[in-house]
Amino acid sequence: MTEQVESLIRKDYSAGFHTNIESDTLKPGLDEDVVRFISAKKEEPEWMLEWRLKAFRAWQEMEEPTWAHVHYPTINFQALSYYSAPKSMADKPKSLAEVDPELLDMYAKLGIPLHEQEALAGVAVDAVIDSVSVVTTYRAKLEEAGVIFCPISEAIKRFPELVKKYLGTVVPQKDNFYAALNSAVFSDGSFVYIPKGTRCPMELSTYFRINEMNTGQFERTLIVADEGSYVSYLEGCTAPMRDENQLHAAVVELVALDDAQIKYSTVQNWYPGDKEGKGGIYNFVTKRGICHRNARISWTQVETGSAITWKYPSCILKGDNSVGEFYSVALTNNFQQADTGTKMIHIGKNTRSTIVAKGISAGRSQSAYRGLVRINAGAEGARNYTQCDSLLIGDRCGAHTFPYIESKNSSAQIEHEATTSKVSDDQLFLCQQRGLDAEKAVSMIVNGFCREVFKELPMEFAVEAGKLLEVSLEGSVG
Amino acid sequence: MLEIHNLNARVEGADILRNLSLSIKPGEVHAIMGPNGAGKSTLGNVLSGRPGYEVTSGEVLFNGKNLLELEIEERAREGLFLAFQYPVEIPGVTNMEFLKASVDARRKHLGMSDLSSFDFMKLARETSKKVSLDPAFLKRGVNEGFSGGEKKRNEIMQMMLLEPNLCILDETDSGLDIDALQVVAAGVNAMRDGKRSFIVVTHYQRLLDYIVPDFVHVLAAGRIVKTGGKDLALELEARGYAWLEDEGA
Numbered sequence: 001m002t003e004q005v006e007s008l009i010r011k012d013y014s015a016g017f018h019t020n021i022e023s024d025t026l027k028p029g030l031d032e033d034v035v036r037f038i039s040a041k042k043e044e045p046e047w048m049l050e051w052r053l054k055a056f057r058a059w060q061e062m063e064e065p066t067w068a069h070v071h072y073p074t075i076n077f078q079a080l081s082y083y084s085a086p087k088s089m090a091d092k093p094k095s096l097a098e099v100d101p102e103l104l105d106m107y108a109k110l111g112i113p114l115h116e117q118e119a120l121a122g123v124a125v126d127a128v129i130d131s132v133s134v135v136t137t138y139r140a141k142l143e144e145a146g147v148i149f150c151p152i153s154e155a156i157k158r159f160p161e162l163v164k165k166y167l168g169t170v171v172p173q174k175d176n177f178y179a180a181l182n183s184a185v186f187s188d189g190s191f192v193y194i195p196k197g198t199r200c201p202m203e204l205s206t207y208f209r210i211n212e213m214n215t216g217q218f219e220r221t222l223i224v225a226d227e228g229s230y231v232s233y234l235e236g237c238t239a240p241m242r243d244e245n246q247l248h249a250a251v252v253e254l255v256a257l258d259d260a261q262i263k264y265s266t267v268q269n270w271y272p273g274d275k276e277g278k279g280g281i282y283n284f285v286t287k288r289g290i291c292h293r294n295a296r297i298s299w300t301q302v303e304t305g306s307a308i309t310w311k312y313p314s315c316i317l318k319g320d321n322s323v324g325e326f327y328s329v330a331l332t333n334n335f336q337q338a339d340t341g342t343k344m345i346h347i348g349k350n351t352r353s354t355i356v357a358k359g360i361s362a363g364r365s366q367s368a369y370r371g372l373v374r375i376n377a378g379a380e381g382a383r384n385y386t387q388c389d390s391l392l393i394g395d396r397c398g399a400h401t402f403p404y405i406e407s408k409n410s411s412a413q414i415e416h417e418a419t420t421s422k423v424s425d426d427q428l429f430l431c432q433q434r435g436l437d438a439e440k441a442v443s444m445i446v447n448g449f450c451r452e453v454f455k456e457l458p459m460e461f462a463v464e465a466g467k468l469l470e471v472s473l474e475g476s477v478g
Numbered sequence: 479m480l481e482i483h484n485l486n487a488r489v490e491g492a493d494i495l496r497n498l499s500l501s502i503k504p505g506e507v508h509a510i511m512g513p514n515g516a517g518k519s520t521l522g523n524v525l526s527g528r529p530g531y532e533v534t535s536g537e538v539l540f541n542g543k544n545l546l547e548l549e550i551e552e553r554a555r556e557g558l559f560l561a562f563q564y565p566v567e568i569p570g571v572t573n574m575e576f577l578k579a580s581v582d583a584r585r586k587h588l589g590m591s592d593l594s595s596f597d598f599m600k601l602a603r604e605t606s607k608k609v610s611l612d613p614a615f616l617k618r619g620v621n622e623g624f625s626g627g628e629k630k631r632n633e634i635m636q637m638m639l640l641e642p643n644l645c646i647l648d649e650t651d652s653g654l655d656i657d658a659l660q661v662v663a664a665g666v667n668a669m670r671d672g673k674r675s676f677i678v679v680t681h682y683q684r685l686l687d688y689i690v691p692d693f694v695h696v697l698a699a700g701r702i703v704k705t706g707g708k709d710l711a712l713e714l715e716a717r718g719y720a721w722l723e724d725e726g727a
């Protein structure tokens with residue numbers, strides 16, 4: 001009978017086309033020369049090259065982590081290319097009118113409007129294809145408010161003091177294997193700076209797209225919210241369907257200074273591989289934010305793509321009264337594997353954190369929640385609430401929960417709740433007996449399960465996320 | 479309305495319904511009684527198309543259509559409603575959202591346009607009051623944390639909103655207190671309009687004091703062994719089922 005449920009969740013990947021854009025791609029392999037090449041290509045200052053080389057040397061000494069609940073063949077890091085850029089970007093376009101129409105077409109196919117006049121009202125978009133930022137919209141309007149939103153490669157040149165001050169302060173070069181790799185070879189990403197007391201006048205958004213074959217993508221995002229400021233940032237990701245696995249190892253650093261607030265939302269829809277488990281993106285991502293006094297960082301993520309997801313958006317609650325939040329939906333289907341969760345490190349007094357993680361597993365997929373709550377000795381009155389729910393669709397998938405709690409302060413309050421449930425044949429039958437078709441029923445049940453997380457997403461994204469789940473669960477009714 | 483001819487059905491390899499025949503005309507209320515395990519719930523499940531219930535032979539016409547050829551949801555949209563003996567919970571999906579989707583599906587099938595959210599909410603609130611459920615239940619997950627009696631009243635509320643042609647109530651009375659029993663009965667009676675038909679499965683003749691049936695059938699070992707009027711229920715209450723088996727033998 002579960003066959004019926006399973007036939008409902010066969011997945012069609014709608015973003016899986018490849019665009020023929022001529023690109024400059026570096027031959028596979030990684031050594032110091034490659035790092036120097038990337039830095040030179042970006043016309044970076046000397047300090048940046050040194051920073052990268054330090055990371056590269058550290059990386060060479062490091063071992064790939066194996067503790068996650070995921071299985072994949074060893075990655076040959078020498079078989080990947082570490083730089084690819086659309087050729088037409090060689091002379092970077094100054095405005096949308098100069099952008100290669102093929103590129104604009106590709107974004108249109110993805111439903112991401114780059115033309116400012118058509119763009120979602122109030123959303124500024126930075127589009128990153130392969131490793132290069134192709135266009136950032138609404139820049140003038142943002143600059144009026146003093147907000148900086150530009151490719152990080154540009155920020156390194158235009159705002160070196162800001163970048164130098166914060167880059168690597170939340171995720172150090174040596175933090176972990178993938179972060180070190182990223183630090184050595186990152187080619188682009190977004191940089192955001194919100195000045196003191198400023199509420200960013202619109203949602204900021206970055207769309208990442210991997211297009212080339214055999215290239216790794218390593219973006220680096222740095223967001224600094226100065227004292228008393230607010231920003232909401234959205235990130236979306238897609239890739240073509242390919243039989244080979246592709247590596248994506250990004251680093252995101254958030255800095256929320258005193259009284260600042262950062263809301264970071266992700267809809268991750270990298271290509272998950274086909275029904276037999278062939279191809280798909282390996283998504284090894286390090287995301288972390290630091291909260292100063294009274295600051296708040298909220299991570300909200302909807303993860304439906306990638307063959308493997310390894311990702312733990314975290315908060316360092318350094319300042320007193322700071323708040324960290326993590327709301328997550330991770331859906332795996334077919335042969336996808338996800339090991340995701342968060343870390344909340346309570347350092348300041350009266351720091352609070354909330355974790356709501358929803359895992360949905362279908363097909364033969366495996367999904368794991370891994371979360372750390374650490375209360376340091378000085379974190380008087382710290383509080384954490386964790387809720388971790390798994391929903392199984394069919395009976396060949398798995399869900400696992402690995403909570404780690406370390407408390408060195410007896411005044412801390414930590415609550416943990418976990419549930420596992422199934423989309424049962426009885427639920428499905430009830431819906432159908434009331435006139436709903438099976439597909440609608442499953443998507444309704446899954447959406448109901450995710451409700452608490454979806455309500456944290458900005459409006460535009462909440463709708464998109466709901467649709468994405470529907471597509472991810474779509475299939476013929478057996 | 480419903481014509482069942484020589485229906486045979488099996489579950490998990492066991493023959494449960496054996497040459498069952500039953501004819502229900504518009505507006506009629508048929509009560510079905512019978513010992514545990516006789517196949518009463520199986521009949522409701524087979525008619526509504528529940529997976530796992532295999533029809534081996536026989537024919538069922540519903541409003542002139544071959545019911546057994548239709549998908550589960552098509553049967554529902556055609557106006558066949560099953561009030562469950564054990565309603566399941568669907569956490570996170572609000573009752574309101576669930577009801578609106580079902581009512582929209584039924585209306586669409588009938589060529590009617592969707593009700594606006596506003597109109598639907600109004601209708602749903604009024605209906606919930608009719609079954610003495612606080613409208614706050616509309617905002618809760620479907621049956622999520624409802625008491626046994628609340629679940630049954632929720633089933634009746636769904637039935638009232640969907641306005642089916644044939645309602646099958648599977649032991650809707652079991653587990654209800656006296657007040658709730660009257661609420662459910664009043665709900666059913668309010669829906670009796672001379673056209674809508676009912677199959678009421680029950681173990682207790684008490685329900686039939688409130689919902690007065692046109693026919694009472696005894697289902698035993700997968701077939702209807704005796705049919706009578708309301709009085710048969712009283713006789714069953716007094717004598718049990720054993721004498722029927724003797725009679726049949």
Ligand SMILES: Nc1ncnc2c1ncn2[C@@H]1O[C@H](COP(=O)(O)OP(=O)(O)OP(=O)(O)O)[C@@H](O)[C@H]1O
Pocket residue numbers: 489490494512513514515516517518519520521530
């Ligand atoms: N899904 C199923 N799997 C296995 N056996 C089943 C299933 N459904 C029904 N049966 C069997 O079929 C027979 C008839 O069951 P059914 O539920 O129809 O009885 P009933 O008349 O409704 O009984 P009760 O008065 O106890 O509700 C029983 O022996 C039951 O065990």
Ligand SMILES: [Mg+2]
Pocket residue numbers: 518519520563648649
């Ligand atoms: Mg029964």
